[in-house]
Amino acid sequence: MASLDDLKKRIASVKSTQKITKAMKMVAAAKLRRAQESAEKGRPYSEKMNNVILNLSNGISDKENAPKLLSGTGQEKTHLCVVMTSDRGLCGGFNSNIIKKAKSYFAKILDEGKELKIITVGSKGNDQLKRVYGDKIIENISFKESKNANYFDADKVGKMVIEKFEAGEFDVCTIFYNQFKNVITQIPQAQQIIPLNNDGEESSSEESYEFEPDEDEILSNLLPKNISTQIFKAMLENSASEQGSRMSAMDNATRNAGEMVDKLTIEYNRSRQAAITKELIEIISGAESL
Amino acid sequence: MSEEFKLEIVNPEKSFLVKDDVSEVVVPTFEGEMGILKDHISIISFLKPGIIKILSKSGDENYYVEDGIVEFKNNNLSILTSTIFNLADMDKSKQQDLLKQAEEEANKTDINDQSKYLADQKVEVLKTLN
Numbered sequence: 001m002a003s004l005d006d007l008k009k010r011i012a013s014v015k016s017t018q019k020i021t022k023a024m025k026m027v028a029a030a031k032l033r034r035a036q037e038s039a040e041k042g043r044p045y046s047e048k049m050n051n052v053i054l055n056l057s058n059g060i061s062d063k064e065n066a067p068k069l070l071s072g073t074g075q076e077k078t079h080l081c082v083v084m085t086s087d088r089g090l091c092g093g094f095n096s097n098i099i100k101k102a103k104s105y106f107a108k109i110l111d112e113g114k115e116l117k118i119i120t121v122g123s124k125g126n127d128q129l130k131r132v133y134g135d136k137i138i139e140n141i142s143f144k145e146s147k148n149a150n151y152f153d154a155d156k157v158g159k160m161v162i163e164k165f166e167a168g169e170f171d172v173c174t175i176f177y178n179q180f181k182n183v184i185t186q187i188p189q190a191q192q193i194i195p196l197n198n199d200g201e202e203s204s205s206e207e208s209y210e211f212e213p214d215e216d217e218i219l220s221n222l223l224p225k226n227i228s229t230q231i232f233k234a235m236l237e238n239s240a241s242e243q244g245s246r247m248s249a250m251d252n253a254t255r256n257a258g259e260m261v262d263k264l265t266i267e268y269n270r271s272r273q274a275a276i277t278k279e280l281i282e283i284i285s286g287a288e289s290l
Numbered sequence: 291m292s293e294e295f296k297l298e299i300v301n302p303e304k305s306f307l308v309k310d311d312v313s314e315v316v317v318p319t320f321e322g323e324m325g326i327l328k329d330h331i332s333i334i335s336f337l338k339p340g341i342i343k344i345l346s347k348s349g350d351e352n353y354y355v356e357d358g359i360v361e362f363k364n365n366n367l368s369i370l371t372s373t374i375f376n377l378a379d380m381d382k383s384k385q386q387d388l389l390k391q392a393e394e395e396a397n398k399t400d401i402n403d404q405s406k407y408l409a410d411q412k413v414e415v416l417k418t419l420n
Binding site for chain 1: 298300301302303304305319320321324331332333334335336359361363368370372
């Protein structure tokens with residue numbers, strides 16, 4: 001059995017760990033509120049953008065000559081996957097969930113004999129993927145220095161993706177991120193952004209639009225913007241999910257630490273009593289022998 | 291019959307402005323300035339750097355935008371833009387900052403014609419503000 005001193009030290013250390021996790025939980029809760037708010041505020045933009053594109057692509061008469069960003073390159077040989085994770089750890093299953101989802105997708109692609117390229121956003125995803133898929137990772141971006149997800153960062157990623165697309169480096173692009181549902185549930189998502197996938201969604205209106213300038217020009221302007229917007233949406237959802245995930249992970253940790261302190265305290269008290277009893281027995285038996 | 295329609299300006303971070311008593315909006319589209327009144331035909335168009343003028347019952351407002359998309363449908367006008375500033379909140383130093391940025395961009399030699407045109411537009415619009 002551990003000595004009294006050891007137990008005392010352990011209790012103290014668990015208690016201080018508990019303090020840290022509690023603080024982290026509270027910080028995450030405060031950040032979550034902000035992140036959640038901005039995720040919700042950001043939704044109208046991406047929804048509207050999607051709507052406009054949907055209306056546009058339905059209105060396009062010449063489907064054959066539609067911009068490549070919309071219709072694809074006509075083949076599906078090279079897949080680009082943008083895996084978006086956090087830069088910080090200690091957030092429960094947040095990163096592993098995305099990675100798991102991404103890995104199963106990777107395996108499927110490689111099984112089909114297609115080529116795979118990976119861009120990781122956030123250092124944690126890079127850490128986990130580089131062991132297995134190190135040679136597939138072509139870029140690693142991290143926004144450690146920016147505090148909140150902002151459109152400027154998303155635009156950078158978007159521009160890079162488009163540049164690579166125009167250089168013919170890939171045919172299909174999919175982004176991986178966690179969709180924020182609530183504090184305990186985050187759903188890892190795989191969303192295809194190139195070519196634009198709008199199956200099953202029909203435009204709500206039959207109404208035709210007047211376009212100024214013409215459709216092609218609008219589309220070729222709009223589609224790159226949409227890529228950035230979708231990435232930005234993913235970043236917002238991700239940051240809300242990260243904080244939510246961290247909050248519940250830290251909540252659990254705090255509770256576990258509490259349980260551990262209780263257990264250790266009981267053990268400490270028991271061994272203290274045992275020591276007292278032992279001493280008493282020694283004194284009594286010493287007195288008797290006189 | 292009222293001559294008002296609904297206006298919504300959205301930027302990536304949030305819903306920037308919602309008004310439902312707008313009588314006219316003038317937007318700087320690529321093909322020139324365009325005024326939108328009630329019962330305008332459904333239209334989708336692009337913005338170039340310029341000033342959005344909003345005329346409404348509760349007062350007129352002016353906004354500076356650098357880019358964006360305009361969609362008008364069923365008397366709902368949506369403007370999606372990534373860069374927008376209210377002129378009333380914009381002081382001289384902010385204007386100068388933007389102008390400096392735009393000028394730098396316009397003076398770059400390695401940009402294509404379209405970005406050059408956009409940067410020139412920005413400079414022009416910002417200069418008229420001062």
